[in-house]
Amino acid sequence: MVAIARRRAADDVALLEPLLIAAETRAYELLGLGSIQEYGARLFGWGGRQTRERLRVASAMRSLPEMRERWARGELTYTVVRELSRVATPAEENEWIAWATTGGVRRTGHEVQQVVMRHRRGARPTDAPAPFEEQRVRVVLEMSGSEASRLAEVRSVAAQRLGHSVDDETLAKMLFDAFLRGSEAGERESSPHQVKLTVCDRCGATERESGAEGLVPVDPVVGEVALCDAQVLRAGERAAQTVPPATRRAVLRRDEGKCAVPGCRHAAFVDVHHIDRQVEGGGHELANLASLCSVHHDAAHRGRLVVRRHEGDLRFERADGQPYGAIGGAADTARCASASQHFEAVVAGTGSERFAREALRPAAGDDPVKSPDPTAGLAPRSQCGEGARRDELAPRSQRGEGARRDELAPRSHAAEAALREEVAGLLTSMGYRTREAEWLLDRALAGDELSVGRAPSKVELLRAALRAGPPRVEARKGGSRRRR
Template sequence: MDTNKLDTNKLVIDHDSDTEQVMSVADKREAVDNIGVEICALAGQIAAATARFLTLLADFDEQRGWAGPGLHSCAHWLSWKCGMSLHTGREYVRVAKALRPLPQMRKAFEQGELSYSKVRTLTRVATPTNEKQMVRLGREAPASQIDRLTAGLRKVTDNESGKSKAPERFQVRWHWDADTGDFVIKGRLAAQDGARILAVLTTAEQERNRTESPSQEDEPTTEQNAAKKPPGDIGPALLAMAEIAATAGVNTATRAGTSAEVVFFHEHDNLRIPGGPVLTDSDSEEVLCNAHLRLAKTKKQCVLNLGRKTRVTSHKQMLALNYRDGSCRTPGCGRTRFLHAHHVRFWGRGGETNLDNLIMLCGTCHRALHRGQFTITALGDQQFEFHNTDGGVIDPAPPTEGFADQLLRGDIRDDAIIPRWGGDPLHLDHAVSVIFDGLDRESVLV
């Protein structure tokens, strides 16, 4: 066929060895338009399916269905079971919780009228009192305008709520709880000192939860570091910060050139912290698994022998473990910082210090194992198997499966996801002022 003689309203769009198929420009435009309609229809279906997903996730998290060995949060469970990053998992959990008291927003989401991106942003400012207005904004405005409006509302609300009375400042003190043996910290610091500690704790928590090595391109900016949210429970981060300081190499307080170490007294087959409580059997086993310790023999509270500092695993063994494991091996965890070399057959029970009996665990998983929340079996040749308390094998990487056809719902309109926006520009200051005047002053949740 001579393509030069084709109608100018024709285009060659496909051909094989035998024939050339042609389609008019108008037909091609219609075909492309149909693709656009299907994309919008599927976006609405995805939004509806995501709404169902988040409803189930809120119930699942509330009932702690995710709890298990190596699983530190619902986000960790999502990372393990559903193949999500921890950041994505945490955001899904936050949105799922925020939607529970917002039935109108949840309904619009379930009907495919609001995308997940819009819902994620709106839940940061929506409350039961302003929910109706937030849903209307979500239906009418494009996602980019909602992002700007939400940021403006939060800024205005933060400025108004920033009038708080400066608290009194006290010292921070500690003591051992006589009943439980716990270490108790209590006190108050000046705001500027607290800000410095929170910044360090936030970094320590990020390091503690790291599951991959950072690249130079992924290095956060100063603004991103400042925007990071400190952990609600600072205990694990405080312990991580102590581990960082303990291995710093130089004691700046004494300039002795030695890193900090912990001494445990060995009395009558028990381990005791100097000036503190006796450790339980499980805690003693955990201490004996650590790479660095010093055991002091005592009699009648008198130190007979301080003992030498022992390193249970050699430098070469630790290097080999880092190459082999690279992270906490507990299924669903994957943390890469503050790892312990755990003896699968406990060191205190005669377990050998070799690679067939050593495995890397993070501090949280190490403690959970010694408290009986899961077990590990050495299979030989440096192979290991994790088990639940009922003996069932924990799959290190369960496969994910989906059935898209079963998710498609006939009651979702093809254009449900398309906003009712007429193309008007956003006058941010005026819009924020108008919306803020009608908002509850406690509307900003996050």
């Protein structure tokens, strides 16, 4: 048991820096996750409070090296370190460690907590207790499930009023003030914190009002997110909601007033998201709407989270097509990052999020869990080489591999040329050179993925080109290259 306890302590310490890096770089967003708390819940089974405490302790250990070292050796437990890090600073670190391990007998987490709660940060163990109003007291509430849900609702309303998350002490103070002084008369139903955005109907350029600075440019995605669920003001017209109020209430009731993404518990600042945007023909049918928190709403418009309709329900996927919430290694994160980058490139080239979702989705019949990376066919520029000749990138049909071009149904040369040019433009916007794009299109048109007997659509041709695979090259004597 002693050996297990020491290994566990060492594992806890080894987790500190990776956890801080994940939070500081927001790496969880590449997996479509809404917060570091959700990441901790899915990966380690932690609750939101436990994740926040782990992050606080990890940050404190950067300035308390001796405490960290003693913890790694198993001489201190996590609960003891958690409490000591509330008061200890580098100047008093050794005194608190000596007090917690007096005579070689380790104090329990509860013993340490009872002393720490009576001291200010920076105090020594031998200092007099702080005044009672400055002491930290832990209060545990036990209630029925229905009342617990009401408490969560009150916390959500408090967060909306303040514009940020609410800790326990702030929530308690607001409740006590409301009970002892009475709630404010004429309380407004809508949040008093609103943001004014100006969005160009033609190009999507977005500006946000920023106090004395006036209108400042922001990412167009901010405008797309706002237009899903906003009040639109146009010169000479009455204000109009992008989602009718009755429909909005119905969507929020269906999604229980919180973000519909599995595992997300955010209920403050929830927007109604259009799966298919209104500019792309999407309507206000309940099947086309989903309640999303601000983080997941932004992720959906950036391709990091994909929302699909599936058998009358909503299905949530990561950018690479795998189920939302699946967490793997570094390869998963890299694949999701690549997929979301190409999503944004397709949207920039076509102006259509629906087009991008369809172009990058897994092939029909693939198991979503086992499906290959939908961007696996996207070759880095270096794989084609500067010296590759145009005749070395011949279509597969000219080499006798697979179906020949003349076996396909005849197409209008003018229409095919226009389609090729449009899709080639999309591929070059993703970073391909012109000859690479042409090679991928030749492979796609000569392959088996496109239906025989009819001209492919733009989505079908782009998807087939992305799946055609990068041209693999090898060096030959004399510096020339040939494709294998």
